[in-house]
Amino acid sequence: MTETAAAQATQEAASLELTDGFHLLIDALKLNDINTIYNVPGIPITDLGRYAQAQGMRVLSFRHEQHAGYAAAAAGFLTKKPGVCMTVSAPGFLNGLTALAHATTNCWPMILISGSSEREVVDLQRGDYEEMDQLAIARPHAKAAYRILHAKDIGLGVARAVRAALAGRPGGVYLDVPGALLGQVMDAVEGEKSLIKVVDPNPASVPGADAVARAVDVLSAARKPLIIIGKGAAYAQCDDKMRELVETLGFPYLPMSMAKGLLPDTHELCASAARSLVLKESDCVLLIGARLNWLLSHGEGRGWGEKGGKSFVQIDIEATEMDSNQPIAAPLIGDVESCATALLDAIGGNWKKPDESWTGAVRAKVVGNVEKMAPRLQNNNSPMDYHSALGVVKQAIADHPDTILVNEGANALDQARSIVDIHKPRKRLDVGTWGIMGIGMGSAVAAAVETGNQVLAVEGDSAFGFCGMEVETICRYKLPVCVVIMNNNGIYRGDNENWSGGEDPATTSFVPDSRYDMMMQAFGGVGAHVTNADELRQAIAEAFASRKPTLINAVIDPAAGKESGNIGNLNPQSVVAQARYPQAGK
Ligand code: ADP
Ligand code: MG
Numbered sequence: 001m002t003e004t005a006a007a008q009a010t011q012e013a014a015s016l017e018l019t020d021g022f023h024l025l026i027d028a029l030k031l032n033d034i035n036t037i038y039n040v041p042g043i044p045i046t047d048l049g050r051y052a053q054a055q056g057m058r059v060l061s062f063r064h065e066q067h068a069g070y071a072a073a074a075a076g077f078l079t080k081k082p083g084v085c086m087t088v089s090a091p092g093f094l095n096g097l098t099a100l101a102h103a104t105t106n107c108w109p110m111i112l113i114s115g116s117s118e119r120e121v122v123d124l125q126r127g128d129y130e131e132m133d134q135l136a137i138a139r140p141h142a143k144a145a146y147r148i149l150h151a152k153d154i155g156l157g158v159a160r161a162v163r164a165a166l167a168g169r170p171g172g173v174y175l176d177v178p179g180a181l182l183g184q185v186m187d188a189v190e191g192e193k194s195l196i197k198v199v200d201p202n203p204a205s206v207p208g209a210d211a212v213a214r215a216v217d218v219l220s221a222a223r224k225p226l227i228i229i230g231k232g233a234a235y236a237q238c239d240d241k242m243r244e245l246v247e248t249l250g251f252p253y254l255p256m257s258m259a260k261g262l263l264p265d266t267h268e269l270c271a272s273a274a275r276s277l278v279l280k281e282s283d284c285v286l287l288i289g290a291r292l293n294w295l296l297s298h299g300e301g302r303g304w305g306e307k308g309g310k311s312f313v314q315i316d317i318e319a320t321e322m323d324s325n326q327p328i329a330a331p332l333i334g335d336v337e338s339c340a341t342a343l344l345d346a347i348g349g350n351w352k353k354p355d356e357s358w359t360g361a362v363r364a365k366v367v368g369n370v371e372k373m374a375p376r377l378q379n380n381n382s383p384m385d386y387h388s389a390l391g392v393v394k395q396a397i398a399d400h401p402d403t404i405l406v407n408e409g410a411n412a413l414d415q416a417r418s419i420v421d422i423h424k425p426r427k428r429l430d431v432g433t434w435g436i437m438g439i440g441m442g443s444a445v446a447a448a449v450e451t452g453n454q455v456l457a458v459e460g461d462s463a464f465g466f467c468g469m470e471v472e473t474i475c476r477y478k479l480p481v482c483v484v485i486m487n488n489n490g491i492y493r494g495d496n497e498n499w500s501g502g503e504d505p506a507t508t509s510f511v512p513d514s515r516y517d518m519m520m521q522a523f524g525g526v527g528a529h530v531t532n533a534d535e536l537r538q539a540i541a542e543a544f545a546s547r548k549p550t551l552i553n554a555v556i557d558p559a560a561g562k563e564s565g566n567i568g569n570l571n572p573q574s575v576v577a578q579a580r581y582p583q584a585g586k
Pocket of ligand 1: 107169170229230231232235256259288289290292293315316317321334335336337432433
């Protein structure tokens, strides 16, 4: 074709009002209220990100797909809409897949859109650029996985992805987008007609009257009842209804870590500080959007009291969750809001709250334990221990309850979870069901972008290492994120030794006295190096006042941590190893 002929063809194409795969994909997402993409550019989706930005979407580019993915997963939890992550083919896709699996495991809605190489070449294994059968690899790690081959099917593909991510138990969805699809053109009017806006993507799921009556029977027979609230209830966004249910029943409750703040942790029915007592002594447990998985020791042993000594009532959207660990006497299958409403309607005005001998004993234990801990949260020693540093964080969150606390690490996680009260719903993001290290910076970006609120990320130095480069992303988008690194020079502790006596550091040690604060300074953010509680308090106050990207390197005693935090019991043990290494566990 001559140059003039080519120019003519382009002009004709424009005058025919054509659209293409790029624009149909963007239009389909926007039509379904998806306006943010967490992205890492590259072949074949570089221009897709540019065009999405040009079309008014917020496109945030990360340095590594895993963190873009964690951001999308956290966005799904916070907004009850699918968080979208976009990656390049094979390696980028695999990097994003960890986050997709994390979203699925946590029951959060997310869509991973990955560009892929040419089907004709990949399927004959001719060795294409970044060749991989991504759809097949994604399927076992996602709630659903789809591939779109034709521009006219983009509307359908996006609608399938949105509904699959949100309906019933939410989860991660993979959407495979071969590069060739993006360049396909079709008539713009036909293209627009092919798009689908998903109607009622979060349908209510109402429990049957017999199931509600059964649950009321079991709950009213309880003498020492307990509620366990999980992150499914936080996700459900029916905060007033949840509070009404808890207060009407009058049961003590334990919030799982990301359900903290659904009712304020300072609520008089909150039993967090009496966890051992209520797990052991309760005779009936109402689970609301919480699974009896490893995080609750499967509902037996480890502090749960005598086996068979409790009856369980469980509210969950997923029927197959019932009896997965303990027999459920009264399953209530439905969404949290519908189930809570049905329970409240069924008990009406005549509910007899549990006896004061139970609630009073729980309350007394809570008050006693809180008082016992208080002095440890107030010392100004240098270096700090976890309690003195987290005492400062606790007060900062109490003074600024809209702050979103992001939290990961071993000791940094376990201690902050029990020390730092959360006062409002969905203000705590952490490592979730898998206990992943490295969710911190992605979650912090999503929290800032989706809510506009100040974010405080309390990170173990090890956990931060999995995602530290994303401080550049935080600086680039000028996000109100303050990162506090609990720097004890290592994993679990910073004072371990190499048991061979050789020169290499111990497997769990890092460069001592690292200055993580300088990483933030390198990208134009604020860095602070603090060694006691007063300095930490001051640095957090400045970060909150300025809303500038800030990283505070908080020097923690290398001997302060515990092996594996509170889950050391999960480490395998062997009598042979114990005989060979008497130092183990010391
Ligand atoms: P946690 O770790 O906080 O205990 P889990 O992730 O184990 O919480 O459990 C969350 C549960 O909530 C899952 O079983 C999921 O099916 C359920 N869930 C999610 N969304 C809803 C909802 N809207 N209504 C009812 N249950 C829900
Ligand atoms: Mg550490």
